Amino acid sequence: xxxxxxxxxxxxxxxxxxxxxxxxxxxxxxxxxxxxxxxxxxxxxxxxxxxxxxxxxxxxxxxxxxxxxxxxxxxxxxxxxxxxxxxxxxxxxxxxxxxxxxxxxxxxxxxxxxxxxxxxxxxxxxxxxxxxxxxxxxxxxxxxxxxxxxxxxxxxx
Numbered sequence: 001x002x003x004x005x006x007x008x009x010x011x012x013x014x015x016x017x018x019x020x021x022x023x024x025x026x027x028x029x030x031x032x033x034x035x036x037x038x039x040x041x042x043x044x045x046x047x048x049x050x051x052x053x054x055x056x057x058x059x060x061x062x063x064x065x066x067x068x069x070x071x072x073x074x075x076x077x078x079x080x081x082x083x084x085x086x087x088x089x090x091x092x093x094x095x096x097x098x099x100x101x102x103x104x105x106x107x108x109x110x111x112x113x114x115x116x117x118x119x120x121x122x123x124x125x126x127x128x129x130x131x132x133x134x135x136x137x138x139x140x141x142x143x144x145x146x147x148x149x150x151x152x153x154x155x156x157x
Contacts, residue, residue: 001075004082006090007054009034018095023068053079053091062098074098 001018003011014029022029022037034050035043042065043050049059059079066072075095082089109118110127117130131137143151 001093001095003029003093004090005034005093007088009050011037012090021065021067049077049079050091053081054088056081056083056088063095065095 001021002013002015003018004013005011010031010033011029012031014024014026019026019029024032024037029037038046045063049061052059058081059077061077063075063077064072065075074097076098078094079091080094081091108130110116111118111124115127116124117127118124119130125133128139132139148155
């Protein structure tokens with residue numbers, strides 16, 4: 001779910017997923033206030049993150065959200081400030097559903113040798129696969145200075 005909020009907390013863009021979650025049409029979302037959309041209690045829960053984004057500080061947090069049909073889901077929310085010439089013009093929001101069986105802050109079984117992660121089914125998965133599936137992380141691979149001589153002993157660093 002993606003949306004853009006101006007510095008005065010008015011919506012100027014919302015994705016279809018965002019509209020569906022809040023059961024609003026594109027017309028309903030146009031210029032709606034963030035407080036009106038979220039309602040008093042959810043707005044208050046998010047207030048510190050909203051204020052942080054409006055100060056120019058990126059916000060990343062977990063939140064349980066309930067849609068218009070009463071379904072509750074865990075999301076990873078990101079508020080990214082839109083800063084032009086040191087002025088915060090607004091912020092974009094991005095909310096990604098998190099699987100219910102995994103929390104970002106719980107203990108994870110990890111192999112002490114190969115670093116594979118044990119998932120809820122009991123299977124073991126490479127750490128890159130696990131993080132790719134349960135987060136917004138994208139990987140690139142290289143060799144650190146400690147490992148380089150092991151694989152490329154003739155390369156001088």
